[in-house]
Amino acid sequence: MSDNDLNPISRPASRKQSCQPALSFHPQQSAPTGVVSSHAENAARVSIPTKPADWEAVKDIIEGLYIHNNVRLKDVIAAMQTAYRFRATARMYKAQFAKWNWHKYSTGPSVSSRQGGKDHSTRYGKKKKGIPRVFLAEVLRQDAETKQQLQTRLLEGEESRHLTTTMSAYRSFLLGWSEQDPRWRNATCFTKMGHYNSTMVSHFLGALIQLEQREYSHGGRLLRAAFLELEDLLLDGHVAAIWDCCVSVPQLAVNHGRSDILLTFLRYLSRLCTLRAPNHPLTNISRSTLALVEHLGTLSQISAYTTVAWRLWSDTMVALLGPDNISTLHTHRAYLLIQPEPDPTLVCRVLRDYDRLVDRAGATLGADNTTALSLEFDALLTQSRFTTPDPVTFDARLTRVLGKLVAKPGNAGLAPGRWTGLEDRQVYRGCWFLAAMYADAAGNEGRAAECRRAFLAAPEEGDWVQYALRMEEKLRADGKVGEAEEVKGKRLEAQLPRDIVEILDREEREMGGGG
16 A cells, blocks of 8 residues: 555465466455354344443444544434444434533534534534545445454454454544545546655564574664654654554564564554654554454454454555555555465456556556556566566566666666656666566576675665565575575665664663663
């Protein structure tokens, strides 16, 4: 969903997937067997609230509709009965709103009320627009699917309540973001949600790898650096920050078997949000995610949570931007990348969607357009992760993309580090990474070394660290320790620059009593 969605990478897939022609991507088909209860079972059960706990279980859902999206009470009543089998009268709702101290409309005179018009100011002090009926229907349909997710065999009782709260927080954030950012309302298939720097996740992943290798000093420092990056991530406010903090990081912790580090991370994040940005959407989401993980206990249950979270996220992106939007497609790929064993059917569908979007970009924008070149690289990157591509075609496409980038007006004659286009630099280093990995897999040692040198000389920004982590891990797995150490040395220099090292050194001296 971000420009760089490689952040969830844990390990290369243990085996390549073979692809057959598949239909277009439908996220709802990806539910894990045995997690979601049957629709018939849900439909047969109608809930009439008789005690406070009945209302608390659906409080966040009602708040999202009635308060955040300004849906009329009669429509809320109908939606809750249809989507959730929750039946209550208007009088019961109003009595409960009073207990929750909800006041949707201002009691004091406003400009609109003095002029005889209706006052639409909410308790948040901002005028809220109603949402189109068609879009509301889509939201309710997806919320109904989310409700089914909550009836799981892994998550029951208290855990289900926390999952309900967390999923509602995700949905409210995405809908609120889409109302504020006009790109969501006027999106084309090539619209991206802006550049996003996922340095925090790079540090977190690097820390997990170093700890696995028993390099506790580097691992601890990288984990602390990830915490230092959280403040910048919080202030950035990018939509992908929510995904990274509350979905990618939990899945990475599961992949590496470190629920202890995940709890430390979420507790730090929750405290930071409360102190530095109490009104930021990430604050409520981090609290609910922490409560959820604290109640789950096992790594398999946390993994089930990340699957549910991804499905809600993906379904919402499809509803807001459409299934063929580039950010939607990146979201689908991000999910595949965080899975230890990706579903082959989903892999094939994503590959076909990328190929279709590449063809459309070439025909609409021109083959030399930055977006078209970036999409072609994304398609090659995805293909290299999950399939065994044809060597001649793959190398020819990589060479063509690199040639077009170097020859572009504004880039020609300049070192890549001086290119003004951020996306151009990103694709450039990514192409050399792919070329090095592919040459190494093909046994072409000379070509692999040449491409590796070009990658290490590329601008060390954005996703460079994540590529370096993958390259280092692959080299080490192949027994090429010297080459792996060379990449590692360069990576640590990029991840722990002098200013960060000075901060960490000072903190360690203070913790050690100033010695």
